[in-house]
Amino acid sequence: MTPSPTDVIRRAAELREALGGTFRDEAVRALYAEAGEVARRAVRTQGARLDLDQRIDRIVTSPVFGLPLMALLLAVVFWITVAGANVPSNLLARALFAIEGAAVQLFDQLGAPWWLTGFLWNGVYRGLAWVVSVMLPPMAIFFPLFTMLEDLGYLPRVAFNLDFLFRRAGAHGKQALTMAMGFGCNAAGVIATRVIDSPRERLIAILTNNFVPCNGRYPTLIMLATIFVGASFPAAFASVAAAGAVVAIVCVGVAMTLAVSWALSRTLLRGEASAFTLELPPYRRPSVLRILYTSLIDRTLFVLWRAVMTAAPAGAVIWLLANIHVGGASLAQYAAGGLDPLGRAIGLDGAVLLAYVIAIPANEIVVPTLMMIYTGAGMMTDVTSLDDLQRLLVDQNGWTLLTAVNLMLFSLLHNPCATTILTIYRETMSVRWTAIGALLPLAIGFAVTFVVATVWRLFI
Amino acid sequence: MSAHHCDSCAIHAELERMGVDLSRFDRVVALAGNPNTGKSTLFNALTGLKQHTGNWPGKTVARAEGGFEFNGVRYKLVDLPGTYSLLSASQDEQIARDFLLFGRPDATIVVADATALERNLNLILQVLEITDRVVVAVNLLDEARRKGIEIDLRTLARDLGVPVAGIVARTGEGLHALLTQLDGIASGAIATRPRRTKVSGDLQRAVDELVPLVEAVCPGIPNARWIAIRLLDGDAEVEAALASGRLAQIAARQQQAPETFSRKIALEGAQ
Numbered sequence: 185m186t187p188s189p190t191d192v193i194r195r196a197a198e199l200r201e202a203l204g205g206t207f208r209d210e211a212v213r214a215l216y217a218e219a220g221e222v223a224r225r226a227v228r229t230q231g232a233r234l235d236l237d238q239r240i241d242r243i244v245t246s247p248v249f250g251l252p253l254m255a256l257l258l259a260v261v262f263w264i265t266v267a268g269a270n271v272p273s274n275l276l277a278r279a280l281f282a283i284e285g286a287a288v289q290l291f292d293q294l295g296a297p298w299w300l301t302g303f304l305w306n307g308v309y310r311g312l313a314w315v316v317s318v319m320l321p322p323m324a325i326f327f328p329l330f331t332m333l334e335d336l337g338y339l340p341r342v343a344f345n346l347d348f349l350f351r352r353a354g355a356h357g358k359q360a361l362t363m364a365m366g367f368g369c370n371a372a373g374v375i376a377t378r379v380i381d382s383p384r385e386r387l388i389a390i391l392t393n394n395f396v397p398c399n400g401r402y403p404t405l406i407m408l409a410t411i412f413v414g415a416s417f418p419a420a421f422a423s424v425a426a427a428g429a430v431v432a433i434v435c436v437g438v439a440m441t442l443a444v445s446w447a448l449s450r451t452l453l454r455g456e457a458s459a460f461t462l463e464l465p466p467y468r469r470p471s472v473l474r475i476l477y478t479s480l481i482d483r484t485l486f487v488l489w490r491a492v493m494t495a496a497p498a499g500a501v502i503w504l505l506a507n508i509h510v511g512g513a514s515l516a517q518y519a520a521g522g523l524d525p526l527g528r529a530i531g532l533d534g535a536v537l538l539a540y541v542i543a544i545p546a547n548e549i550v551v552p553t554l555m556m557i558y559t560g561a562g563m564m565t566d567v568t569s570l571d572d573l574q575r576l577l578v579d580q581n582g583w584t585l586l587t588a589v590n591l592m593l594f595s596l597l598h599n600p601c602a603t604t605i606l607t608i609y610r611e612t613m614s615v616r617w618t619a620i621g622a623l624l625p626l627a628i629g630f631a632v633t634f635v636v637a638t639v640w641r642l643f644i
Numbered sequence: 645m646s647a648h649h650c651d652s653c654a655i656h657a658e659l660e661r662m663g664v665d666l667s668r669f670d671r672v673v674a675l676a677g678n679p680n681t682g683k684s685t686l687f688n689a690l691t692g693l694k695q696h697t698g699n700w701p702g703k704t705v706a707r708a709e710g711g712f713e714f715n716g717v718r719y720k721l722v723d724l725p726g727t728y729s730l731l732s733a734s735q736d737e738q739i740a741r742d743f744l745l746f747g748r749p750d751a752t753i754v755v756a757d758a759t760a761l762e763r764n765l766n767l768i769l770q771v772l773e774i775t776d777r778v779v780v781a782v783n784l785l786d787e788a789r790r791k792g793i794e795i796d797l798r799t800l801a802r803d804l805g806v807p808v809a810g811i812v813a814r815t816g817e818g819l820h821a822l823l824t825q826l827d828g829i830a831s832g833a834i835a836t837r838p839r840r841t842k843v844s845g846d847l848q849r850a851v852d853e854l855v856p857l858v859e860a861v862c863p864g865i866p867n868a869r870w871i872a873i874r875l876l877d878g879d880a881e882v883e884a885a886l887a888s889g890r891l892a893q894i895a896a897r898q899q900q901a902p903e904t905f906s907r908k909i910a911l912e913g914a915q
Contacts, residue, residue, distance in 0.1 A: 189887045192857045196875035199850040207847055208877060212731075214843045219765035222839075226800040227761050230792045378725075378735040465680040466759060466787060471814060474688075 250345040263427035269321035280313035311499025314552035327479035335470035354449025356385035400547035412588035491548035531590035531637030597629030669720040677755035679726030686813040751830040758788035772838035773870040805837035865895035
């Protein structure tokens with residue numbers, strides 16, 4: 185007589201009972217013994233092992249030098265990015281905006297209606313031109329550098345260095361790894377949390393991933409740091425100061441990740457941190473061609489393409505908002521005006537908040553959207569360099585250092601982009617956690633910028 | 645799985661097989677291994693010339709898929725997440741195990757790090773419990789050489805009972821030999837005798853008792869021993885697969901028309 189599946193499972197349970205608790209250990213022990221035996225027969229180690237890796241690790245993961253070295257490395261990467269991206273950015277902007285000017289002229293000569301010219305060239309095209317000139321150069325420098333560190337084997341060391349902090353926050357040490365992935369893309373970071381076994385700790389990692397700035401947000405941070413923070417220092421130190429400001433923002437993000445993880449593991453997601461093993465892989469010489477390929481094709485063009493795809497419709501929307509007039513004012517002015525009191529309270533303005541609403545599909549286009557809201561109202565038509573940009577923001581829209589600092593903070597602390605929100609839903613399959621993941625950072629962003637603005641106005 | 649229940653009826657599968665998508669690949673190969681052994685490097689080295697790779701920033705947590713052709717045979721290569729074992733239930737291990745168990749690839753390449761072979765063997769031995777169509781690719785031979793580590797590939801192959809190829813995925817060294825062995829395994833030309841971990845005493849007796857029962861419930865199942873051990877361990881997923889008849893179904897398909905069915909399931913995955 186054939187047994188039924190239930191019979192087999194029941195019999196297995198009885199046998200398990202009879203075997204007692206040591207059975208699993210026995211199976212694992214047998215496996216390890218077997219692996220050891222096979223390895224002994226097949227592996228021969230000759231001569232002295234080169235322990236260069238261990239010597240490097242003693243410094244890189246040391247309790248004293250580990251964290252400062254990490255901050256320094258990050259600063260160097262940002263400094264190279266800021267210093268290197270400036271000139272190509274300006275060149276690109278000049279070339280692309282020259283095309284816009286020529287095209288507008290051509291359309292006028294051909295007798296195209298003003299709304300067509302405006303919609304296509306001052307709306308859609310300008311959005312694209314901004315995205316390309318502001319984002320492409322920093323990304324083309326930053327991503328290869330970051331990929332190089334990843335290829336070298338540095339990321340697991342980062343996780344190692346940060347592990348004790350995460351453990352103290354009640355979170356999983358591997359969260360440092362998923363956080364590092366978030367520097368690339370928060371949606372990818374959220375997917376990467378699958379390496380964390382415990383559902384509680386995985387949820388913490390998912391909910392806090394958005395606190396590190398992703399690719400899409402670096403251009404905003406780098407640009408603001410360059411034209412506000414950098415510009416208030418002597419030219420020789422400008423790029424160093426700008427890089428320092430970006431690093432400071434990243435550190436705020438990491439601190440916020442830890443603080444929120446700590447708070448979550450004591451309230452909504454109570455529990456102890458679980459133990460895990462982390463393998464420090466050997467350092468490997470990065471292969472330059474492969475890095476250039478993956479970072480330029482897979483990341484830079486991927487992000488740029490996403491930005492372009494969202495910037496074009498966003499440009500069109502803004503142009504429409506700025507050019508549909510109701511009762512003497514444009515829709516954009518109404519919207520920005522309505523949001524203005526809230527924006528002012530947190531040291532920004534209504535246009536910035538409107539830009540963030542329009543840019544929910546992709547963070548990449550916040551600054552271009554903002555430019556379009558400012559310039560679309562007819563205050564200034566040509567912004568061809570970072571100097572022009574500074575004039576536009578400071579002279580015509582009343583920006584101060586506070587605006588820049590708070591915008592950098594808000595860029596770090598606000599709701600995730602639509603893709604990330606969708607990914608959080610797919611990974612958690614819960615509307616509740618998705619809502620928390622989307623609204624928690626936003627609430628924190630408002631709170632932090634409000635406090636900074638209030639304190640700033642009191643003392644400065 | 646319920647969405648794919650129709651691949652159990654032969655006619656449907658035959659019709660599917662004529663479709664454009666399925667005819668583009670002749671065989672399905674899984675790529676397994678510990679994290680950071682160069683699986684994705686090998687994946688790119690093999691597929692880079694031809695097909696898309698869905699492999700986003702570096703670390704593979706989901707499955708990435710790509711294609712390549714060797715000796716006139718078109719392979720679909722599935723890059724599984726890197727894992728240290730197939731025992732515990734983290735999601736990446738689950739994905740890897742599910743694919744090996746239910747996806748039934750025509751062959752599996754287990755990538756191992758030559759500089760840490762012993763630790764990698766833990767996973768290799770576990771994979772050998774699940775499937776016998778395995779080629780072991782000992783990667784990072786260059787790094788091992790620099791560190792003065794020498795791997796006796798022949799002894800390793802004899803001990804494991806499956807083909808072993810030494811490679812340097814980054815430079816392409818040894819890939820031809822690997823693919824030749826892969827060809828032999830996937831087509832069934834090379835017969836393997838995979839090493840099975842020895843257990844002792846009461847555990848062995850319990851396994852001996854369960855194996856015939858598992859084989860009776862799932863005729864033709866190739867990894868009854870592994871299933872028995874998982875059942876003893878109280879593995880909820882394996883219990884569910886046995887209770888629902890899913891395991892029996894897969895074993896039966898494997899026997900009737902191994903090529904058609906295994907490819908169909910492997911192509912669509914077992915989600």
